[in-house]
Amino acid sequence: MGLHDWSLIIFTILGQMSVGVFLILGIVHTVAVRRHPVEEVERLTDRALFAIGPVLILGFIASLGHLGSPVNAYLSLLNVAESWLSREILFGTLFAAAGALFALMQWRKIGSFAVRRIVALVAATLGIAFVVAMALIYMLPLQPAWNLWVTPLTFIVTSLLTGALAIGVAFVASYAYERKREGADHAALASLLHDALRGLVTAAVILVGIQLVAVSLHVAVLSAGETTAAVDSAAALTGDYGVVFALRLTLAFVGAAIFGFLIYRSTIWATSQRTIGTLVGGAFGLVLVSEVLGRYLFYAASVPITI
């Protein structure tokens, strides 16, 4: 496990998280404006939206670390016709561009609500294409541990899961900032935050459930695989990497289910801001570490059919 793999782990996780944040922000926004004034909603969502850019850029920078000749990186679009790696870079760049355009329009309130909505939908579609292309890179016949529906499924769940909890953190931080401002009305914002956090942790609990089932099924499918490479991959997960595997499952469960439950039960009014901050930050942190470990295992425990 060299630097090479860590750069891929960081890139894939940050890339997926960026897409997840964008998609879930869209959902939160759509749902929230039905019950709360748009201006209030955007006081929370806009800052989270602006945070995506730096995260995605960090991811792209990390991805250069896995190239032997990073100065040649601009050539990576030459084989869009055949290579999923080219397509991943293409969709990733287009997602970044469309997302940046949307963020700019949102910041300066350029264009009508409807126009901005269309730009956001285009960016969201490109984001999904980015994550799907990322998954298809690994769907290689020689890599039985990757060449399964589990790969796209877990990539999408990772996007949404880390995205939902990252948004939670951004909202709590945004709220804390707004409260410090003079003369702002926080009652409306507090009720909005309360609703949003409940929705986000509910989503996180469901997503972690899907993730845990998918990860366990993956081991079962691999150990029943036809090739020795598949069986060896399963054995690596439960044997050599068993401790990491168990830790990954535990952290995901504690982060999303237990912390999620506590967040769900608390209210913005009765619980101290610090407690809410710790819980939301903790849930995000634990789930993020779990996902990073999961991605580490993805690379480390894949035994290829090759000689």
Place this chain on the structure above:
Amino acid sequence: MSDQQMAFYIDLAACSGCKACQIACKDKNDLDVGNMWRRVVEYVGGDWTRSGDAWVSTVYAYSVTVSCLHCQDAPCAEACPSAAIVKRDDGVVLIEEDRCIGCRYCEWACPYGALQFDDATGKMTKCDFCADYLADGKEPACVASCPMRAMDYGPLDELRDRYGDLAAVAPLPDPSISRPAVVFGPHPDSRALGSTSGRIGNLEEV
């Protein structure tokens, strides 16, 4: 350059596993320690079993020399994001190093472990079928070096006419994945594709 797919022929029965081809390749291409464009895999298996008062040996071993097999459906070329892997009209698969970004994606797609990353240059490298020798009408270095005369090369169709169409034995992967340009002559003990009766005996070497 001909427009017929060039290929290797490996006579497994004649191969003694001496690895002269591997060394000739390293020498010709000046490859550093750890970079092997041609590798000789030893496949070993069998046991001693008791039959009445006697012990009978079923122990066997044979060697399979592999390099890039200049596959007809080169999955490495398909994977490469910068289109740095090209298949010539004569089927020889080459890496254009200027274009390689060193992402190592091709490595995941090659069934034969033929792609060898050069840490010093940050580029992927592999067997080029001694393209310079071919252009001069000379044999590839490995073929020329074999003391057992176990290797041959030429257009795939001609090799098939001469030697048959065996494209894999254990422990090689399924040839339908990439349709490698290779013909094997069987060894009396060679096990069929997918057999798990033996194992690679020199893993740390290849």
